[in-house]
């Protein structure tokens with residue numbers, strides 16, 4: 339059958355229109371491609387080598403990889419480049435490699451880079467931690483100043499809380515030799531929360547179940563809120579942040595507990611007048627004094643307590659969980675640790691000085707943190723004024739820059755047998771070579787677990803005593819091992835954050851006594 343012939347004029351006209359359309363489509367695609375390339379090449383970070391695809395949209399593939407395989411991405415960049423960049427969902431982050439670049443980054447003055455603003459960008463403090471703490475970090479001033487200066491006098495409270503919390507939170511069967519599987523991360527979070535709040539808010543609040551529940555909820559809601567906000571485009575973030583209920587609820591609940599104590603301290607400060615001897619001498623009072631210096635309302639103290647908990651609890655509980663996993667996986671080190679701790683406690687009792695003398699334990703904690711930090715990066719900074727690094731890399735205002743601490747810590751240039759857990763390596767360095775500066779609290783360009791330089795963690799003197807005292811208590815009272823056939827639980831990396839697995843290990847009442 340023959341098809342009905344199409345008139346010639348229709349055909350030509352139709353073809354003409356089709357050609358026009360195709361031309362438009364190609365022109366549009368060409369225009370879009372040009373915009374795409376212009377946009378890509380106009381990125382001020384374009385010349386910095388990227389790990390994964392650097393083109394717009396395709397870079398989300400790289401972000402996906404960084405989210406799930408942060409450790410490998412950072413190691414790859416570290417191996418290949420002095421300075422490189424990694425993609426996150428809403429931005430590129432520039433990373434520096436190696437001790438010398440770490441040193442260079444930490445020396446950039448505060449006029450040009452800011453730690454506080456970098457933390458704010460990564461965590462959206464206003465909606466996740468405390469409403470105004472980014473603008474008025476009163477807790478940082480207190481931790482750096484009177485808190486650390488008075489650690490020795492606060493130490494008996496820390497010990498008292500450890501001795502009370504362990505039997506309550508981690509009771510063990512009285513049967514000789516019976517092992518119990520304990521979820522370490524949650525248990526340590528609970529004990530660290532009590533011990534830290536013993537010094538932040540004191541008795542009885544640090545043991546009040548309602549207050550402790552508020553803190554647990556606050557910690558959990560931080561990650562929820564941060565994850566939601568980090569996938570929001572900038573302009574929408576503020577709107578969403580303002581409607582999230584969790585921080586408002588935590589602040590309200592914490593206020594109910596803390597405000598009466600603030601009022602009581604204010605009254606005592608007023609009664610003491612100029613008589614400094616009668617002034618209360620504790621964390622709440624120091625926070626109140628900071629609010630007065632900054633001409634803020636005393637209500638602000640609640641935000642200071644929340645921010646202190648944010649800085650202190652999750653970091654410390656993850657750190658001791660890593661240490662316990664390392665001890666359970668290397669039980670041969672229990673005996674030498676025990677001998678050291680027991681001798682010192684016998685001689686000095688549970689004192690601040692005794693904890694200072696526990697060199698082997700100190701080395702164990704430092705080594706544990708070298709390999710299993712709380713994060714795989716450090717020296718987080720936001721560029722405030724354009725800078726050019728020594729290798730010529732230009733970092734414009736607004737760039738986020740970090741140091742690849744975990745890769746530095748496992749670089750054989752700085753550490754012999756760098757991948758292995760050698761718990762007494764720092765103890766040996768100190769006793770054999772007389773190398774100073776390798777204690778748990780010391781920072782250096784190749785040891786960045788607490789940062790380095792002017793902004794190095796001001797809470798590290800407290801946390802070193804807190805965690806060493808907790809470990810000493812465990813070493814003297816419990817035996818520890820992995821579950822049958824298990825190996826050390828793998829750490830979980832999300833972006834560059836590292837969390838210990840939520841695994842269980844076995845504890846029993848200590849059997850062998852050191853003579």
Ligand code: HEM
Pocket residue numbers: 453454477478481646649650651653654657712716717718786787788789790791792793794795796797798800801
């Ligand atoms: C094992 C536990 C901890 C680790 C691994 C840790 C780590 C860090 C790191 C890496 C920094 C940034 C330093 C830099 O960029 O140079 C930092 C800052 C800070 N840390 Fe810690 N920290 C811990 C515990 C604590 C505790 C217990 C407190 C409070 C008592 C605290 C309070 C702070 C504060 C306020 C800052 C900000 C300092 C500033 O803005 O200058 N940290 N910490």
